Amino acid sequence: MTGRSTSSNLADHAYEAVRDAIADGTLSPGDRISEYKTADWLKISRTPAREGLLRLQAEGLLANHPRRGLVVASIDNEALKEIFVAREVMERAIAGQAARNASGPEMDQLIALTDREAGLVEDRDAMIRHNRAFHGMIRSCAHNRYLMKFTNTLEDIVAADRRGTSLVDIARRHAVIGEHRALAEAIAARDAGKAEDLAAHHIRQSYAARLKLKLPES
Amino acid sequence: MTGRSTSSNLADHAYEAVRDAIADGTLSPGDRISEYKTADWLKISRTPAREGLLRLQAEGLLANHPRRGLVVASIDNEALKEIFVAREVMERAIAGQAARNASGPEMDQLIALTDREAGLVEDRDAMIRHNRAFHGMIRSCAHNRYLMKFTNTLEDIVAADRRGTSLVDIARRHAVIGEHRALAEAIAARDAGKAEDLAAHHIRQSYAARLKLKLPES
């Protein structure tokens, strides 16, 4: 998942620290990032810092601006479109697989998450965290580590974009809660076809809501 | 792509060398791999060797056996199933996108590739190389860098498996040529729906053919 795991080694620590800094806006797209500054910030040496940054680069969160070092990746509208196309097909498949493969306890946990969500509609940050946890749970239920990893990566990239999540809009938050509930119920009912359609629709709605924010090109 | 690009830095060189060694069977699943041996083999120092290996690990080609270092990843039947589920949904989407987005020259090149393929049916290794080039071309045509990267990674993982490709069977090679031709023609005709179905079918056939090889669990 994307959780704050207690990193056992310093490279993981660097990876998580920088990733989280990007996710929460401490670092913005276009910001330059150097091995030195990162190492100094985290009180570690350059080597593990470099390893963490290389990993972020491999995942697409950082871009190697040819002769100027690493920068937080800016995603243009074309890349955003590609990401949402990819997310739609993968989240659709994940929802179907979750409906087929989730264990009883997993489904219980998924339902419990949706029950909790309604109470969070007023709290934007809590909703954002909960949204990630919810989708993470579905990916878990699908029992497909590859689709899980890929979608997690794409979610991180999207979160890094300064246009942020569509959840800043409270109307969208209300809508999301309904979409989540319907999706969770379809999965719990083991209705794979319905779950797939609802998941795809959910991702499309998310993309549409984000485009409506109408923020300038990165 | 997976091409033998002239790596500009040593870490990339290490990455490519080890990846290719895995792909061509020089290294087999379960084989231990150390930073030291890799560095010595390639006449570089541990640092870039380590970076290349870490990248391979992040992609899933190497596994970090807890107390024994890195080993070439063994994929069990469950993982193979997950991979093919993921490949099916992504290759399906890629085929559809290719039918919609491919430029004229790209389609010409795709058709040219299929024309060349028929003459290769007797040459197993040439077919294997051509198969990768063909799928790489379709991924290119789709103009979706994320789906392209993910499917390339999965293809590398599958290639690493010692059970190898189903293309070792000449009957399968004949079938593949037909499936490729049909798929390329659907894309060239911009029939996205048909291309999607053909691509999904192709992946399922590939999985079925591989299972029929009935080789022991890794």
Next chain:
DNA sequence: TAGGTTCAAATGGCATACCATATCGCGGTA
């Protein structure tokens, strides 16, 4: 004042050194 030149600081890439730990073999002892 504008433009060019030069030099210092920053940065990435690579090599190497150091340390802790784990593995494996060798030898001694019961």
Next chain:
DNA sequence: TACCGCGATATGGTATGCCATTTGAACCTA
């Protein structure tokens, strides 16, 4: 002969040093 313990070796993790390149800016000159 079998088992136990100790030490050499292998290995990963981390720190640091060196070098080439580039950038940015101060300074000099026309």
